[in-house]
Amino acid sequence: MRSARITDGSVTSPRGFRAAGLHCGIKANGRADLALLVSDVPATAAGVFTTNLAKAAPVRVSQAHLMSASHRTHAIITNSGCANACTGPQGDADASEMAQLTATTLGCAADEVLVASTGVIGVNLKMDAIRRGIPLAMAALSEDGGAAAARAIMTTDPFPKSAAVQVTTDVGTFTVGGMTKGSGMIEPRMATMLGYLTTDASVDATLLFRALTEACRFTFNAITVDGEPSTNDCVFALANGMSGVVIDETLYPALVEGLRQVSHELALAIVRGGEGATKLVAITTTGAATDADAWMAARAIANSPLVKTAVHGADPNWGRLVAAAGRSGAAFVLDRARVRIGSLVLFENGRPFDERAPEAAAYLGGTDLAIEVNLGAGGSHTATVWTCDLTAEYVKINAEYRT
Numbered sequence: 001m002r003s004a005r006i007t008d009g010s011v012t013s014p015r016g017f018r019a020a021g022l023h024c025g026i027k028a029n030g031r032a033d034l035a036l037l038v039s040d041v042p043a044t045a046a047g048v049f050t051t052n053l054a055k056a057a058p059v060r061v062s063q064a065h066l067m068s069a070s071h072r073t074h075a076i077i078t079n080s081g082c083a084n085a086c087t088g089p090q091g092d093a094d095a096s097e098m099a100q101l102t103a104t105t106l107g108c109a110a111d112e113v114l115v116a117s118t119g120v121i122g123v124n125l126k127m128d129a130i131r132r133g134i135p136l137a138m139a140a141l142s143e144d145g146g147a148a149a150a151r152a153i154m155t156t157d158p159f160p161k162s163a164a165v166q167v168t169t170d171v172g173t174f175t176v177g178g179m180t181k182g183s184g185m186i187e188p189r190m191a192t193m194l195g196y197l198t199t200d201a202s203v204d205a206t207l208l209f210r211a212l213t214e215a216c217r218f219t220f221n222a223i224t225v226d227g228e229p230s231t232n233d234c235v236f237a238l239a240n241g242m243s244g245v246v247i248d249e250t251l252y253p254a255l256v257e258g259l260r261q262v263s264h265e266l267a268l269a270i271v272r273g274g275e276g277a278t279k280l281v282a283i284t285t286t287g288a289a290t291d292a293d294a295w296m297a298a299r300a301i302a303n304s305p306l307v308k309t310a311v312h313g314a315d316p317n318w319g320r321l322v323a324a325a326g327r328s329g330a331a332f333v334l335d336r337a338r339v340r341i342g343s344l345v346l347f348e349n350g351r352p353f354d355e356r357a358p359e360a361a362a363y364l365g366g367t368d369l370a371i372e373v374n375l376g377a378g379g380s381h382t383a384t385v386w387t388c389d390l391t392a393e394y395v396k397i398n399a400e401y402r403t
Helices: 057-068 088-106 127-140 146-152 205-217 252-272 291-303 305-312 318-326 354-364 392-399
Strands: 003-007 017-022 034-049 072-082 113-120 161-169 172-181 194-199 234-239 280-288 338-341 344-348 368-374 381-388
Touching: 003 252, 017 127, 017 146, 034 057, 034 127, 034 146, 034 194, 034 205, 057 088, 057 113, 057 234, 072 088, 072 127, 072 146, 072 234, 088 113, 088 127, 113 234, 146 161, 146 172, 161 252, 172 252, 194 252, 205 234, 205 252, 252 280, 252 381, 280 291, 291 305, 291 318, 291 368, 291 381, 305 318, 318 338, 318 344, 318 368, 338 354, 344 354
Parallel strands: 072 113, 194 234, 280 368
Antiparallel strands: 003 161, 017 034, 034 072, 034 234, 161 172, 172 194, 280 381, 338 344, 338 368
C-alpha cells in the first residue's frame, strides 16, 4: 500500500454501487424509512452480527442468505422505524418477503439480497408500505444516492453518517465507502447499530470476512454509548471488483487499512451522535497483563454510569475510574496504578494529586477527551474504547422511546 486517503464520499463512492433512500410509510413523522443499496454486478459479501441471543428476524435471514448464496450479494434492503425483532414466525416471513420483493424487482435470486431493520422491538413491519416502497426505491437508485440512503437508515440519530477512502497501491487504486446508523443501544460486540461497507476491489469471501472482522475489532467493536448490544446489530461488506484491483495476501493490509479508516470515521460518528451525548471520550487502558484484560477494563470504565456522568459534569473524579478498573475483572494492582485525564496525572502509585483537579476540570469541559488508566499489572497490553457522556437528555429520549 502506498497511501489511503479519506475523501468526502459515501457508500456509493466505489465504482458500481448505487443507492436510494425514501419514505415509504413506516415512520409516522414522514421521514425517510427505506434504503436500498445495489451493486451493479454480484458482489462478494461478508457480515458480522450481534452476539445478542435475541436476534432479530433480518439478522437470521441475512446470515442464512450469506451462506446459501455462497457469499454473493446483489443488494441490501433496509427499513428504519421498526426493528422486526421478537416478532415470531411472522417476523421471519416479513424479512424473507423483503428480500424476495427486492430480488424480483432487481432480477436476482432472493438469497442474493441481505436484509436489515432498525427501530422499535416487538412491532410487526408494515408490509404494505414495504411493498409500495421497494419498487420506488429501485426507480430512485443513483450513484449519488448514498446520502439519501444514509438518512433513510436513521432512527434517533441526530445526523447521517457516511465516509469513503481512496487506497492507492502499486497495482492500482480502489475505493472503500461506507455508511452507518446508531445513536442508542450501542455496544456492538460482534458486532441499535447497522454498518455498510463497500469496495470496488475484488476480494474472495474468506479474505473479505477476515478483513472485515479485523477492521471491526478496533472500530465498531471498540465503541459504546450505553453498553447495550442490540438485537439487530450487523456490519456488511460488499466487494464487486469493478476497480480491477485484486486483493491477495500482498494487498491484504491495504484492504484492511481502507476498511479500518472508513469504519473508524463511522464508529466515532456514532459515539459523537450518541443519544444526548455532548462529549466524545477515548478511554485507554495500559499496563494490562493480557490483551483480554486491557479490553475488559476499558469496556468497564467506558460503560460506567458513574464515570460517564462525572465526565458530563466535568468532575475529575479519578476515584470512579480506579473503582471501575478494579471491579472490571482484569488484573489490577492499586499501588502501581495510574490515572491520567488529558495530560494530567491525578493518581499514581497509591497517591492522589488533587491539587491538579481544577486544571483537569477545565480540560473535561471540552468535547474531545482522553482518559488513560494504567492497571499497574506490569504488562504491555493496551486497549482503547470510545464512549460518550451520560446526560439527562439520554434518559428523556429512552424514557419516551415508545410513547
